[in-house]
Amino acid sequence: MSGPRMQAAIFDAPGAIRIADAPKPTPGPSEALVRVKAAGLCAGDLYIFTGKNPYVSYPRIGCHEIAGVVEAYGAGASGPAVGSRVVVDPFIGCGRCYPCRIGKRNCCANLQIVGVHREGGFADYVSAPATNLVPVPDSLIDFEAAFAEPVAIGVQGCRRGEVTADDTVLVLGAGPIGLAIVEVARARGAKVYATDLSAERLTTAADLGATPVAGGAGLLERVMEITNGEGMPVVMEATGAVAAMEQTIDLVASGGRIVILGLVKKGTGVTLPGLDFTRKEVTIHGSRASVDCFPEALDLLASGKIHYPKIASSFALGEAPAVFARLADNPMALHKAVFIPEAA
Ligand SMILES: [Zn+2]
Ligand SMILES: [Zn+2]
Numbered sequence: 001m002s003g004p005r006m007q008a009a010i011f012d013a014p015g016a017i018r019i020a021d022a023p024k025p026t027p028g029p030s031e032a033l034v035r036v037k038a039a040g041l042c043a044g045d046l047y048i049f050t051g052k053n054p055y056v057s058y059p060r061i062g063c064h065e066i067a068g069v070v071e072a073y074g075a076g077a078s079g080p081a082v083g084s085r086v087v088v089d090p091f092i093g094c095g096r097c098y099p100c101r102i103g104k105r106n107c108c109a110n111l112q113i114v115g116v117h118r119e120g121g122f123a124d125y126v127s128a129p130a131t132n133l134v135p136v137p138d139s140l141i142d143f144e145a146a147f148a149e150p151v152a153i154g155v156q157g158c159r160r161g162e163v164t165a166d167d168t169v170l171v172l173g174a175g176p177i178g179l180a181i182v183e184v185a186r187a188r189g190a191k192v193y194a195t196d197l198s199a200e201r202l203t204t205a206a207d208l209g210a211t212p213v214a215g216g217a218g219l220l221e222r223v224m225e226i227t228n229g230e231g232m233p234v235v236m237e238a239t240g241a242v243a244a245m246e247q248t249i250d251l252v253a254s255g256g257r258i259v260i261l262g263l264v265k266k267g268t269g270v271t272l273p274g275l276d277f278t279r280k281e282v283t284i285h286g287s288r289a290s291v292d293c294f295p296e297a298l299d300l301l302a303s304g305k306i307h308y309p310k311i312a313s314s315f316a317l318g319e320a321p322a323v324f325a326r327l328a329d330n331p332m333a334l335h336k337a338v339f340i341p342e343a344a
Contacts, residue, residue: 007342008061008123009320014051015328017321022061025119025127027074032130034088037142038314039121040065041323041337042150043176048116049324054266056116063339064090064114066121067136067145079130086133087148088126089294090114106156106291122320124341134294137302144301144309146338151297151306152290153261154180158188159293160285161234161259165189170223170232170251171210173239174201176336177261179308181236182210187305190234193226195219200332208307223251230254237262245270254280261287312336 004024011017027033045062047053056062066088070080080086092112093105100108114120114128136145158181163169167190171178174196185192186209194210196202202212213222223232231253237245240262248258249272264270276282290297300306315323317339326333 006124007317009317009339011048011056011058011060011062013058015049017049017324019318019320022123024125027072027077027127029075030077030129030131031074031127032077032079032133033071033073033125033127034066034068034086034133035071035125036066036068036121036123036341037085038067038146039063039317039339039341040146040149041327041339043331044116045122046324046327046331050328053116055113060116061119061121061123061126062115063121064088064116065146065149065338066090066114066126067142067148068121068126070133071125073130074127077130079133080135085136085142085145087136087145087294087298088114088121088128089132089134090116090120090128090149091289091291092129092132104291106289122317122339134298137298140298140302143312143314143338143340145298147301147306147309147312148294148297149290150176150180150308151184151300152293153177154182154184155293155296155300156290157181157236157238157259157261157287158184160287161236161257163188163190163234167191167234168227168232169193169234169236170195170213171205171236171238172244172248173237173241173262174198174205174210175238178236178238179205179208181238181261182208183306183308184300185236186210187300187303193223193232196239198332204311204335207311220247220250227253232256234259240264242268242270246272249273249276249280249282252280252282254282256280257283257285259285259287308336312338314338314340317341
């Protein structure tokens with residue numbers, strides 16, 4: 001062992017995470033070194049822990065929701081001043097493939113994600129391309145800045161759905177992504193309804209400003225009653241459940257938009273009545289993670305319009321093994337966990 005060391009939470013294999021000494025990263029050319037101040041735990045990290053993330057190789061330092069301070073740059077790299085506060089946009093595109101060429105590096109054919117394909121932020125330090133650093137407004141504390149990534153997913157969904165103050169939006173699913181959409185759509189001035197099978201999740205959505213609609217049998221009838229039989233102008237799917245995805249076409253108004261954010265398992269088919277594509281002239285958008293949404297997400301967080309950080313919990317990084325074990329046992333045990341490295 002040579003060179004500087006740091007503390008990190010390392011996934012060794014499915015079910016195995018440990019706090020250990022790891023090499024402090026050296027920023028490569030065009031890269032920055034960031035001292036981590038706050039590191040959010042996302043469902044994706046839980047999937048790395050439970051062995052359900054198909055893109056990860058072990059051992060790996062997880063975490064793609066990173067707020068910190070610029071420590072140094074590698075050769076030839078520049079960006080926000082050393083010592084300034086930043087978040088790390090974790091999606092690294094190749095810059096050469098078709099989606100990258102049209103500004104959709106979130107769909108890059110050779111996508112690399114910080115904390116999945118390369119070491120992430122459950123550590124004292126992380127390195128990332130300098131172009132992936134986004135400055136944090138002074139008024140925003142590190143803990144809240146770490147929510148830029150999940151909020152950006154809501155921004156992307158609302159951009160895809162072109163949600164404005166004139167819209168009425170139905171969000172299917174009140175998990176972390178559904179709640180991010182609720183908050184961003186509310187911040188845009190839209191009237192927002194949310195539905196979920198879990199009464200507990202629905203209560204959280206209501207706390208964040210959505211009008212709750214009970215999920216399950218009778219949802220369509222309830223939505224038609226709310227909309228005088230027209231259906232919802234915008235339907236945002238954030239459950240990943242096939243039945244919910246298939247119901248979007250019935251829930252949406254003629255001329256309306258559907259945005260699909262939920263993930264189904266690879267190879268899973270979703271059946272929609274083809275006549276409705278033309279009869280309803282419906283627009284169906286996929287929405288994947290986010291691209292160039294971090295500045296808007298940080299502004300929303302700084303404006304105080306996003307309340308999700310208020311129901312999150314913070315932990316020392318050393319508590320990561322216990323927190324992961326608890327969430328693997330019951331994913332609803334916490335709304336959201338954010339780790340604070342000891343060196344922060
Ligand atoms: Zn995330
Ligand atoms: Zn690419």
